[in-house]
Amino acid sequence: MSQISLARYLREQQRVLPVLDDALIRLLEQVAQACVGIGQALGQGALAGLLGAAGQDNVQGEAQKKLDVLANDLLIDAHVWGGHLAAMASEEMDDLYTLPDEMPRGDYLLAFDPLDGSSNIDVNVSVGTIFSVLRAPQRQAVSAADMLQTGRAQVAAGYAIYGPSTQWVLTLGAGVDVFTLDRSLGQFFLTERGLRIPEQTQEFAINMSNQRFWEAPVQRYVAELLAGREGVRGKDFNMRWVGSMVADVHRLLTRGGLFMYPIDAKTRAKGGRLRLLYEANPMAWLVEQAGGLASTGYERILDLSPQALHQRVAVMLGAREEVLRLEDMHRD
Ligand code: AHM
Ligand code: MG
Numbered sequence: 001m002s003q004i005s006l007a008r009y010l011r012e013q014q015r016v017l018p019v020l021d022d023a024l025i026r027l028l029e030q031v032a033q034a035c036v037g038i039g040q041a042l043g044q045g046a047l048a049g050l051l052g053a054a055g056q057d058n059v060q061g062e063a064q065k066k067l068d069v070l071a072n073d074l075l076i077d078a079h080v081w082g083g084h085l086a087a088m089a090s091e092e093m094d095d096l097y098t099l100p101d102e103m104p105r106g107d108y109l110l111a112f113d114p115l116d117g118s119s120n121i122d123v124n125v126s127v128g129t130i131f132s133v134l135r136a137p138q139r140q141a142v143s144a145a146d147m148l149q150t151g152r153a154q155v156a157a158g159y160a161i162y163g164p165s166t167q168w169v170l171t172l173g174a175g176v177d178v179f180t181l182d183r184s185l186g187q188f189f190l191t192e193r194g195l196r197i198p199e200q201t202q203e204f205a206i207n208m209s210n211q212r213f214w215e216a217p218v219q220r221y222v223a224e225l226l227a228g229r230e231g232v233r234g235k236d237f238n239m240r241w242v243g244s245m246v247a248d249v250h251r252l253l254t255r256g257g258l259f260m261y262p263i264d265a266k267t268r269a270k271g272g273r274l275r276l277l278y279e280a281n282p283m284a285w286l287v288e289q290a291g292g293l294a295s296t297g298y299e300r301i302l303d304l305s306p307q308a309l310h311q312r313v314a315v316m317l318g319a320r321e322e323v324l325r326l327e328d329m330h331r332d
Contacts (some may be wrong), residue, residue, distance in 0.1 A: 004190040006032055006168070006179050017172055019155055023084040023106050027133060028156060031110070032168055032179075034078035035129050035160035036186050038071045038115070042127070042162050051122050059094040059310055060275075067121050068092055071114035071129065084108055086136035089147050089309050091278060096144040096309065108155070109134040109147055111278040116159070117244020126163040128246025132282040133157065144309050147277065151302035157282035161250045167191075169253065171289040176253065195253050197292035201319040203238045203257040205248045213264035217297060217329040245274065249283050249317070253290055258318035260326075262297065272296075272312040276304060280315050293323035297330040 004012075010028060014020045041050055054064040072092040079085050083104035088097040089111040099105055110133055117127040133156040134149050136142055158170035166181035168188050176195040179188035204225055211222070228236040240257070242248050248259050261273045274280050284294030284301035294301045294317035304313065316326050 006188040006190070009177070009179075009190050013172060013174075017174060020172060024108065024133070024156060026082055027079070027084045027106075027108055027110065028170070030078040030082055030084075031075070031112075031129075031131050031158075032160075032188055034075045035166070035168060036181060036188075037074045037078075038067075038129055039160065039162050039166040039181065041067060041070055041074075042121070045121075045124070058092050060091070064092060065115070065118045065121055068115045068118050075110075075112055075114050075129070079110060082106070085110055086139050086142045087147070088112070089144070089277060090114055091275060091310070096142070096147060098142055105139040107136050107139065109136045109142075111147060113275070113278045116246045116279065117242070120242070120244050120247075125244065126161060126242060126247040126250075127244050128162060128250075129160040130246060130278055130282050131156075131158060132278055132285075147309060148306040150305055151276075151281035151284055154281060154285050157285045159246050159250075159282065159286075161246050163247065163250075167250070169195075169250065169286065171286050173285075173289065176286050176290045195290045197252060197287065197290045197319055198256040199291070199320045201252075201256045201258055201322060202235055203240060203252075203255075204260065204322070205239065205241050205252070205257060206260040206262075207241060207243070208239070210264050210266065213266050214262055215264070217326070217332070218260070218262045221326055221329050245279060245283065249287070252292070252318045253286065256319055258322040259315070260317075261315045263314040267312065270312050272314045274312060274315050276301075276306050276311045276313045277309060280313050283315070284317055287317045291320070292318050293320050295323050295327055297326055 010025045054066045054069045058064050084106035085108050086105050091113040112131040137146050160168050168179040178192040180191040225237040263272045267273045280301050287294045296314040
């Protein structure tokens with residue numbers, strides 16, 4: 001059978017998923033198209049003078065890379081004219097981006113991290129783009145408060161990973177499917193349906209250099225993993241840490257595992273390291289759609305009521321058995 005392009009996939013899904021209206025299809029196609037452009041820019045890298053700092057900080061006080069800014073611009077440009085969005089929020093923009101008055105507006109809101117893991121750009125390690133789509137309660141007087149919906153309200157979520165190949169991973173609430181970019185055509189094709197995360201795992205991902213700053217439950221949990229076969233878990237665990245959330249989550253969606261970015265003494269005042277609306281929520285939904293769990297340790301990420309656009313949270317997601325164990329330890 002011929003390959004299934006993203007365009008064909010979306011039309012076929014539309015027949016079984018009423019949520020997928022024409023505007024949402026256009027929106028998703030534009031996200032994918034922007035990701036093709038971001039992937040091309042990343043591929044040019046040093047040749048196009050695109051590595052290095054942009055010389056300014058974002059709202060989170062983090063130094064922006066040139067490619068952070070470019071990726072953000074590509075996503076905005078892809079969506080501003082399409083008539084399917086009411087507003088956008090991005091890691092790289094302080095405030096909600098409402099469409100210019102002369103542009104047609106639609107019923108959706110888009111939140112994104114244009115270039116996740118951007119500290120890895122200059123060392124040529126995989127980075128990604130994460131996105132989350134919500135319904136806009138209104139088209140015209142839209143404000144940041146409209147974006148503060150729980151993760152359960154997402155209508156689509158996914159990410160692009162720019163690695164040896166560029167892949168695009170999507171959920172519409174009916175499982176998780178994977179597309180791979182044909183670079184010669186500039187188009188994504190379906191390459192895997194229905195990703196599943198095994199309930200059990202022997203692989204975890206955490207930034208171990210923060211160990212001394214973690215809270216007691218995470219200290220105890222990781223100590224058990226490190227004790228391996230001789231400890232209470234009775235099995236050895238392997239560790240991987242790319243430092244790009246997209247790459248670390250992609251690994252666990254592909255071959256299982258657990259990813260943690262807990263609150264620690266350094267990030268407690270901010271609420272954590274990763275952002276709720278455009279990092280934790282979309283990844284939590286993808287992981288749950290693949291049969292895993294996503295928690296802060298105390299509660300389900302998808303149940304959190306966001307209080308601010310750039311709110312941060314603790315993130316523990318992946319294999320069910322491990323996330324449940326982490327939650328048990330937090331309850332203790
Ligand atoms: P970014 O969106 O600014 O790139 O930050 C998010 C990244 C995640 O991809 C990764 O899991 C984490 O920050 C790594 O942070 P650190 O190196 O501080 O542990
Ligand atoms: Mg990020």
